[in-house]
Amino acid sequence: MTAPPDPSEGVARLSRSLHALYGSEAEPIGLGWMDKRLRELRALVDHERAWWGECSAAEGADPPLNWLHGSVGLAAGFAEEWNAISAADEFAGASMGELGKVCRSSGHESPGAGIEAFSRRHDLFHAMAITLELPGSGLMFFVSLYRGERAQAFSDFDALLFGEYGAHLARCWHSRLRQRLRSTQAAASDTLALCEPSGQVLYLGRTLAEAIRRTLVDWQGTTMPAPLVARFGERPLSLRLGKLPLALATCGELVAVTLAGRAAPGELTPRERAAALLYAEGHSYKAIAARLGLSPATVRTYLRDAYLQLGVRNKVELGARLSNG
Numbered sequence: 622m623t624a625p626p627d628p629s630e631g632v633a634r635l636s637r638s639l640h641a642l643y644g645s646e647a648e649p650i651g652l653g654w655m656d657k658r659l660r661e662l663r664a665l666v667d668h669e670r671a672w673w674g675e676c677s678a679a680e681g682a683d684p685p686l687n688w689l690h691g692s693v694g695l696a697a698g699f700a701e702e703w704n705a706i707s708a709a710d711e712f713a714g715a716s717m718g719e720l721g722k723v724c725r726s727s728g729h730e731s732p733g734a735g736i737e738a739f740s741r742r743h744d745l746f747h748a749m750a751i752t753l754e755l756p757g758s759g760l761m762f763f764v765s766l767y768r769g770e771r772a773q774a775f776s777d778f779d780a781l782l783f784g785e786y787g788a789h790l791a792r793c794w795h796s797r798l799r800q801r802l803r804s805t806q807a808a809a810s811d812t813l814a815l816c817e818p819s820g821q822v823l824y825l826g827r828t829l830a831e832a833i834r835r836t837l838v839d840w841q842g843t844t845m846p847a848p849l850v851a852r853f854g855e856r857p858l859s860l861r862l863g864k865l866p867l868a869l870a871t872c873g874e875l876v877a878v879t880l881a882g883r884a885a886p887g888e889l890t891p892r893e894r895a896a897a898l899l900y901a902e903g904h905s906y907k908a909i910a911a912r913l914g915l916s917p918a919t920v921r922t923y924l925r926d927a928y929l930q931l932g933v934r935n936k937v938e939l940g941a942r943l944s945n946g
Contacts, residue, residue, distance in 0.1 A: 626778040635782055638665040642786075642793055649874060650797045651817055652691050658790060659693050659764075665786055666779045668766035670694035670743070675760040675825055676752070678717040684708035685717060688760060688830050688842035689822040695743060701841055702739060709733025716750045717761060721788065723780040725749045729770075746770035749780060751787040755795060759811035759827030759925070762791045798824045801872050811926070812880040815872060820850035828926055829880045836863040845878065889927055894943070896920050897927040901940035 641661050648654055659671040674690030677683075685707040690700045707713060710733055716724040726748045729740040740746070747768035755762040764787050768775065775783075798815060802824075811826035821844055834840050844850070849862055849869075853876050856869040866881040889897060892913070899909045906917045906924075913920070933939045 626776070628778075631778060631782055634665050635785060638662065638786055639789055642789060645793075646797075650801055651823060651875070652821055654797070655691050655794065656693055659691075662766075662783075662786060662790075666749075666766065666775070666783045667768075668749075669769055669772065670745075670767040672699065672763075672765045672767075674700065674763060675755060675758065676713075676717065676763055677760055677827065679708065679714070685710070685713060686842075688825050688827075690843060699743065700843060704841065706733065706735035706739055709736050711736075712748060713750070716752045716763065716765075719752075720761070721751070721753055721784075723749060723751050723784040723787070725775050725780060727774045743767075744769040747772060747774050749775040749783060751784060753788065753791045755791070757810045758825065760825065760830070762794070764790065801875055802877065814845070814878040816845055816853075816876045816878060818853060818874070818876060820845040820847070820853070823875065826880075829878070831922065832865055832880055833862065836865045849878070889931070893923045893927045896923040897931075897939060898943055900924055901936055901943055 638661060642658060645654065645658070648657075655673060659673065662668070662671070671693040672690060672695055673692070675688045677686050677688065679685050684704075687700045687704055687707070692699055696702075703710070703713075709731075711731065712724065712726045716722075727746060729737050729746060731737050731740065745767045748765060749767075750763060750765040752761050752763040766775070766783065801815060802813065811828040813824070813826045814822055814829055815824040816822050822842060825842060830842055833846065834842070837846055840846060846862060849860075849867070852858060852860055853869065856871055856876060858869045859881060860867055860869070868879045868881045870877045870879070892915075895913060896909050896915075899912065900906075900920075904912070906920045909915070909920045910917045915923075928934070928939065931939065931942045933942050
């Protein structure tokens with residue numbers, strides 16, 4: 622029988638891990654920074670593989686999607702494989718549906734199409750994940766840990782330690798990103814991305830992500846499109862990706878990519894405002910689409926952008942903000 626964990630030793634390990642995390646302020650922010658934190662996490666909660674990134678939950682007919690990621694011990698194409706089967710991943714769906722809660726699972730078997738084969742291929746027998754809101758981005762931040770079939774399952778004590786560390790990790794990561802983004806004279810938001818000079822994405826806002834994907838339908842999000850990366854050395858620069866207006870700027874050792882031509886924070890474009898007013902009055906997506914000559918999907922995008930721009934959470938707050946604005 623395995624001996625029960627020693628709470629005092631667990632608290633000491635957590636203290637050491639948090640000390641190392643907050644002591645990393647002088648290190649350059651980047652993928653290497655996050656990879657190092659995940660490797661340090663092994664001293665707190667042992668794991669064989671780890672995955673982190675930004676993701677969106679399913680909306681309507683859209684499957685969940687991983688937009689950017691980093692990993693330790695996983696194949697290079699892991700995120701792209703998962704994106705193809707994400708709609709069937711009940712474990713990931715549970716984590717996205719309960720923000721801030723640690724979710725655990727053991728076993729390869731799954732009713733979702735393709736999930737069992739995916740789990741066996743990467744030996745993800747034991748999984749533990751936490752998903753949290755990433756303020757201003759419109760997306761979520763997640764960290765997942767994995768152990769193989771020969772290892773022990775993650776315990777309640779592991780989940781407790783991981784939950785505490787995961788919340789601090791997300792807060793520290795977001796704070797470091799905001800420090801870098803201040804030099805762009807814009808707050809971290811859904812219209813920005815922060816990238817390595819190689820094009821690898823560290824932070825991504827949902828509106829920018831979806832705008833690029835509408836232009837390049839096969840774009841996965843992990844690395845900025847090659848035609849854009851090729852212009853990184855010319856910053857500061859305004860340019861177009863297809864018909865999409867973008868701006869590049871130096872952000873310390875990193876590159877900031879901004880969706881140009883957007884309304885200032887707290888302001889809506891005329892189309893967004895029209896859709897928001899109709900929605901606040903009680904009209905459905907379908908009715909708004911017919912009235913404005915748009916698709917229901919476009920109306921949904923306008924309303925999501927309006928909620929983000931105005932900082933509201935529901936239809937009542939939306940109506941009040943529009944009336945006062």
